[in-house]
Amino acid sequence: MNLSVKDAARLLSVSEKTIYRWIRQEIIPAYKVHEQYRFNRTELLEWATSRRRGVAAEAFAEPESAAVPLPTLSEALEAGGVFYRIEGTSRDRVLAEMVAHLRLPEEVDRDYLRQVLIAREELSSTAVGDGIALPHPRNPVLLHVTRPTVTLCFLETPVDFKALDGRPVDVLITLISPTLRSHLHLLSKLGFVLRHPRFRKVLDPPGSREEILTALRRVEGTLCAQAR
Numbered sequence: 001m002n003l004s005v006k007d008a009a010r011l012l013s014v015s016e017k018t019i020y021r022w023i024r025q026e027i028i029p030a031y032k033v034h035e036q037y038r039f040n041r042t043e044l045l046e047w048a049t050s051r052r053r054g055v056a057a058e059a060f061a062e063p064e065s066a067a068v069p070l071p072t073l074s075e076a077l078e079a080g081g082v083f084y085r086i087e088g089t090s091r092d093r094v095l096a097e098m099v100a101h102l103r104l105p106e107e108v109d110r111d112y113l114r115q116v117l118i119a120r121e122e123l124s125s126t127a128v129g130d131g132i133a134l135p136h137p138r139n140p141v142l143l144h145v146t147r148p149t150v151t152l153c154f155l156e157t158p159v160d161f162k163a164l165d166g167r168p169v170d171v172l173i174t175l176i177s178p179t180l181r182s183h184l185h186l187l188s189k190l191g192f193v194l195r196h197p198r199f200r201k202v203l204d205p206p207g208s209r210e211e212i213l214t215a216l217r218r219v220e221g222t223l224c225a226q227a228r
Helices: 005-012 016-024 041-050 073-080 091-101 110-123 180-193 197-201 209-227
Strands: 031-033 036-038 082-086 127-129 149-159 169-176
Touching (some): 005 016, 005 041, 041 180, 073 169, 082 091, 091 149, 091 169, 180 209, 197 209
Parallel strands (some): 082 149
Antiparallel strands (some): 031 036, 149 169
């Protein structure tokens, strides 16, 4: 929680008055510390990205960002993989099983990552509705990985993730990124493809790995065409 209201307003390119209004409406993630409001930078940028709000260029001022090209979602998914029949009957158990399947460098402490993901869920559920959750670290650079990955896991048994729509989760999509820039890039693209009927069709019921990647590439092509 290292950002003030003034900092948040600058990053989101809005007035401080707007920030205070969002706080009163309880629509922006804010914390009261010693009678002053503070914000977590990564959490704030995730919030803005999920709502398609513009952010100032300085938000991505990471020395290593320029050296890491932004991946497509399909590239990240190919790197992260698709896994089926992940076992577990509780949120924490399926998160542990998911972490065991992640394609991570040997030096990454998987037990630490498991604890980070559980702590994140305790603060705020990553369930986005319709049986899907996006578990990921609040700070994407904690793990010191060298490439961004997206991992798709289908659960053997739906599990309660305290989703706002009340539906148990049976699909987990996990983002692991070396930089905040690539993390927000992938999160933004996921927000688009998860609303697209063609991609949603291969998630329920689960399609094959090739069917999922093919659908994702086609939806990405649609996204690129719209951006031109």
